[in-house]
Amino acid sequence: xxxxxxxxxxxxxxxxxxxxxxxxxxxxxxxxxxxxxxxxxxxxxxxxxxxxxxxxxxxxxxxxxxxxxxxxxxxxxxxxxxxxxxxxxxxxxxxxxxxxxxxxxxxxxxxxxxxxxxxxxxxxxxxxxxxxxxxxxxxxxxxxxxxxxxxxxxxxxxxxxxxxxxxxxxxxxxxxxxxxxxxxxxxxxxxxxxxxxxxxxxxxxxxxxxxxxxxxxxxxxxxxxxxxxxxxxxxxxxxxxxxxxxxxxxxxxx
Amino acid sequence: xxxxxxxxxxxxxxxxxxxxxxxxxxxxxxxxxxxxxxxxxxxxxxxxxxxxxxxxxxxxxxxxxxxxxxxxxxxxxxxxxxxxxxxxxxxxxxxxxxxxxxxxxxxxxxxxxxxxxxxxxxxxxxxxxxxxxxxxxxxxxxxxxxxxxxxxxxxxxxxxxxxxxxxxxxxxxxxxxxxxxxxxxxxxxxxxxxxxxxxxxxxxxxxxxxxxxxxxxxxxxxxxxxxxxxxxxxxxxxxxxxxxxxxxxxxxxxxxxxxxxxxxxxxxxxxxxxxxxxxxxxxxxxxxxxxxxxxxxxxxxxxxxxxxxxxxxxxxxxxxxxxxxxxxxxxxxxxxxxxxxxxxxxxxxxxxxxxxxxxxx
Numbered sequence: 001x002x003x004x005x006x007x008x009x010x011x012x013x014x015x016x017x018x019x020x021x022x023x024x025x026x027x028x029x030x031x032x033x034x035x036x037x038x039x040x041x042x043x044x045x046x047x048x049x050x051x052x053x054x055x056x057x058x059x060x061x062x063x064x065x066x067x068x069x070x071x072x073x074x075x076x077x078x079x080x081x082x083x084x085x086x087x088x089x090x091x092x093x094x095x096x097x098x099x100x101x102x103x104x105x106x107x108x109x110x111x112x113x114x115x116x117x118x119x120x121x122x123x124x125x126x127x128x129x130x131x132x133x134x135x136x137x138x139x140x141x142x143x144x145x146x147x148x149x150x151x152x153x154x155x156x157x158x159x160x161x162x163x164x165x166x167x168x169x170x171x172x173x174x175x176x177x178x179x180x181x182x183x184x185x186x187x188x189x190x191x192x193x194x195x196x197x198x199x200x201x202x203x204x205x206x207x208x209x210x211x212x213x214x215x216x217x218x219x220x221x222x223x224x225x226x227x228x229x230x231x232x233x234x235x236x237x238x239x240x241x242x243x244x245x246x247x248x249x250x251x252x253x254x
Numbered sequence: 255x256x257x258x259x260x261x262x263x264x265x266x267x268x269x270x271x272x273x274x275x276x277x278x279x280x281x282x283x284x285x286x287x288x289x290x291x292x293x294x295x296x297x298x299x300x301x302x303x304x305x306x307x308x309x310x311x312x313x314x315x316x317x318x319x320x321x322x323x324x325x326x327x328x329x330x331x332x333x334x335x336x337x338x339x340x341x342x343x344x345x346x347x348x349x350x351x352x353x354x355x356x357x358x359x360x361x362x363x364x365x366x367x368x369x370x371x372x373x374x375x376x377x378x379x380x381x382x383x384x385x386x387x388x389x390x391x392x393x394x395x396x397x398x399x400x401x402x403x404x405x406x407x408x409x410x411x412x413x414x415x416x417x418x419x420x421x422x423x424x425x426x427x428x429x430x431x432x433x434x435x436x437x438x439x440x441x442x443x444x445x446x447x448x449x450x451x452x453x454x455x456x457x458x459x460x461x462x463x464x465x466x467x468x469x470x471x472x473x474x475x476x477x478x479x480x481x482x483x484x485x486x487x488x489x490x491x492x493x494x495x496x497x498x499x500x501x502x503x504x505x506x507x508x509x510x511x512x513x514x515x516x517x518x519x520x521x522x523x524x525x526x527x528x529x530x531x532x533x534x535x536x537x538x539x540x541x542x543x544x545x546x547x548x549x550x551x552x553x554x555x556x557x558x559x560x561x562x563x564x565x566x567x568x569x570x571x572x573x574x575x576x577x578x579x580x581x582x583x584x585x586x587x588x589x590x591x592x593x594x595x596x597x598x599x600x601x602x603x604x605x606x607x608x609x610x611x612x613x614x615x
């Protein structure tokens with residue numbers, strides 16, 4: 001099929017950035033995010049990793065407007081978007097997937113994508129066209145009219161990514177897209193993720209537990225543990241960072 | 255336009271075409287039989303179809319169960335009485351401002367105006383209510399009904415209070431009701447195919463994902479609420495011109511329960527479900543009513559005690575909710591019976607048929 005044909009949907013300024021400055025989030029005294037600062041560039045795959053409960057999803061919720069930060073600011077392309085509602089951020093180029101996928105289960109696959117395109121302000125004609133293009137790109141056109149809740153798990157996740165891409169985002173946030181996938185499915189996923197920046201002209205924030213996926217596709221990685229930044233750098237730097245190893249494996253002697 | 259393209263359009267409009275065809279067939283059979291009693295029953299059923307489609311436009315697409323829509327029927331019904339009763343008849347019961355008291359407006363424009371009034375009311379009350387979700391939204395809509403019911407019951411100079419207002423011109427017959435029913439079917443279907451309908455259905459499926467996809471849920475709900483209120487208003491208009499009389503008490507729990515029962519039995523998640531629900535429930539209620547009145551078996555007369563209609567309806571609801579929680583249609587529209595042809599998306603963008611599994615790759 002046409003899996004290799006590039007489809008650039010948006011031409012974003014290459015200086016576009018998604019930035020987080022000194023963000024903290026408190027849940028009734030519990031500090032879920034503690035003073036995190038990071039910056040994602042346009043057209044890069046940026047990894048966010050950390051052990052369970054490190055605050056990765058909370059950070060994504062802050063970035064996408066589902067969680068207001070207690071302190072700190074979120075900047076999209078230099079503009080302060082802290083406290084914006086999710087749908088407004090969505091319209092301004094920030095899209096995401098969910099750990100729990102959250103497809104529109106009773107609707108066909110193609111409409112799942114169309115809705116996201118409509119959400120950015122397109123009419124149905126353009127929305128259908130874009131959705132079909134993305135499904136073709138993902139080699140998934142043959143299931144366009146299948147009801148979303150009839151798909152196997154791995155395919156559901158793929159539709160979730162397609163839906164996020166249908167918003168022609170400036171930045172797409174993928175929340176554990178590899179969870180529960182087989183090795184072969186992970187390979188497909190990695191090839192899709194690594195092609196997203198060039199084909200869609202956007203940046204990718206990838207949150208993942210699967211180290212093979214993270215190390216395979218990310219250019220830069222940010223590690224948080226208990227809400228705090230513990231390391232930043234290239235995959236090889238992160239792999240050899242003693243703090244990261246300690247956070248993941250624990251240490252025998254301090 | 256080649257024949258394949260025409261096929262694609264027919265496929266796209268298949269549901270409203272078939273539903274209209276079913277309704278038309280029923281009307282034609284009754285018309286041919288010449289039975290005026292049955293014709294009145296059918297007219298009543300068609301008005302209920304408009305009513306339940308009005309309910310469906312909001313409930314079906316938003317997934318928010320609304321208990322207060324009968325308020326819009328009430329508002330529409332009385333509005334059309336103010337506009338179309340003769341000044342002479344108005345002078346007996348009502349004390350309206352001069353412009354309404356001294357004039358009698360033409361029927362069709364009055365019907366439209368009386369549909370728009372509840373739509374405007376829905377817009378105003380909807381701005382705060384549409385921000386609510388789940389049961390809070392349901393209860394708030396019921397509060398709207400309670401408010402308007404109380405106002406209209408006590409607003410003697412405009413509504414004749416709790417008494418029956420008579421003398422509304424009678425012009426609604428089977429054909430008028432049929433025309434509005436077909437219009438409601440097509441409008442509801444086309445609405446649900448627009449980007450607004452699709453956006454609202456996404457919020458029904460998953461509110462969080464819909465918000466992340468850029469959908470402003472309160473705005474989308476408000477659009478459906480207003481459109482839905484228009485058709486509820488039109489149902490009130492049709493009923494007023496069908497019965498010739500109005501009583502505030504007729505727009506309270508009885509009709510609220512009946513209309514919701516029709517929608518739930520048929521299946522609240524599809525337009526087909528709404529129409530099927532009206533047909534099934536009306537048929538059962540009508541049969542029970544006739545048995546209540548007594549039927550003859552030779553010399554033996556059998557009759558059920560009064561109240562069996564309501565009881566039968568309640569039992570039907572329970573059975574449906576247990577065995578088919580999404581109603582008879584289970585959220586499906588009329589299926590396309592002619593296999594996999596070229597499919598056309600709502601945006602007019604055609605898609606080649608998916609290949610059968612064995613031919614792929």
